[in-house]
Amino acid sequence: MNFLAIALSFLLVQDSLPATLQSWWTTLTGQVNNTTNVWQGYIEGEFIWLSPTIAGQLAVVNVKKGEIVKAGTPLFTLVAEPDNLALQEAEQKLQAAQARLADAQKGLRPEELTEIKARIAQTEADLSLAQTELNRTEKLLQKQAIQQETVDINRATLQRQRARLNELQAQLNIAQLGSRNDAIRALQAEVKTVQAVVAQAHWRVAQKQMTAPIAGQITEVFHYAGEWVAMGSPVVALLPSTQIKLRFFVSETGLGELQLGQSVNFQCDGCNNSLTATISHIATEAEYTPPIIYSQETRVKLVYMIEARPSVELATQLHVGQPVSVWRLEK
Structure with missing residues (x-):
């Protein structure tokens, strides 16, 4: 056995052992070339379940x-066909609601406004005629050519035409204002509601x-x-290449050798030598192997989980579950 150990040590120093035997010898002796501690671990991945x-x-x-x-x-x-149809229906309802709101905001149609303006023009002509007739009858009354009753009738006609003109002008002003504010607010709320339905339909289609x-x-x-x-x-x-990492376990006595951001070397079967990774996580709680007894004699069973991340280029060459040996080179 001593001869075998000496032979293997000589071959290891000469870098003549195959990678499989090197890994086995590393595990057996707890040493890699000029290192003092070797920790065993494996490759882990943080998967994204889509x-x-x-x-x-x-x-x-x-x-x-x-x-x-x-x-x-x-x-x-x-x-996605049912959701595409629902989206088309929601978009059509939105167009209809927006059209009703625009119609309410702009008032009556141009044709209706033109009709009101025509009646105003006719009433203004009637008012002018009534004013002329009143002036004529008042002159005749002064000459006692007509009775007072005729003048009173013409004066009443003039007043009616003035009132009619005021009424038509008020109608024109209201028609140009559009619908009432409360009606417009109701239509605006309807548009917002349908817009929310359209947004939800778009979201459902996108999720397909x-x-x-x-x-x-x-x-x-x-x-x-x-x-x-x-x-x-x-x-x-x-499995993103950025989410591939080493996970290994360090005893309580070896924990002080490592810190976050520190580089460690590792090797695996079939991998090139001198691979490196950076420590990204050190467990804050220990893991024990049964029996869990807090005593001086069982402290050797106390281990901490360490995680280290290789470069993205190196991570693509590693496989989840692959055993690795990790060590820190002596300075």
Whole structure:
């Protein structure tokens, strides 16, 4: 056994061992080249489970398992025909409500205003005629050519024409003002209500298609075209390269060697040597292996979970669940 250990140590120093044996020897001895502590862990991923916000039948699934997608790539689409029809109906109701509001705000039609103005012109002519007739009869009365009764009749006619003219002018002013303020406010409220219905219909149509929120790899497809999908039920799983990380466990005694933002080295089977990652999380609570006994003798079973993130370029070469050995190089 001593001879085997010496031989393996010599080959490891000479970098002659295959990657698999190097990883095995690392685990066995707890050392990697010039390091003092080696921690075991694995590759973890933070998946994005993409599901529809409303239930519906899948019309098409645009991606396959293992496919790399960019941000904005269509992933799947639900059957949208009922919602498209509802949107068209809501838009037509909005156009009708807006037309009623515009009609109320502009008053009577031009033809109706023209008719009122014509009656005003006729009344003004009648008023002028009545004034002339009154002047003529008053002169005749002074010459005692007619009776007082005739003058009184002409004076009353003049007053009626003046009153009629005032009435028509008031009608014209009202017609140009449009509907009453309360009626216009009611129509404005109706327009806002229908606008909200249209916005909701647009939202429902938009929810029928799901696009990738970020670039990554499709790791799983749960449903396919023709299937009914409930609201919130995942259709595909997406793993962004920015969400791939190392997760390893450090004993209580080794915790003091690490801190947030610190770089660590790691290796895995088939990986190149001297891979690096940056510590992004250190657990605030310890994990224990049974039995949970707080004593000096069992403190060696106290471990803390550490997470470190590799670069985006390196993350694309790693696989979730892949075992890794992590260490900190001595300065």
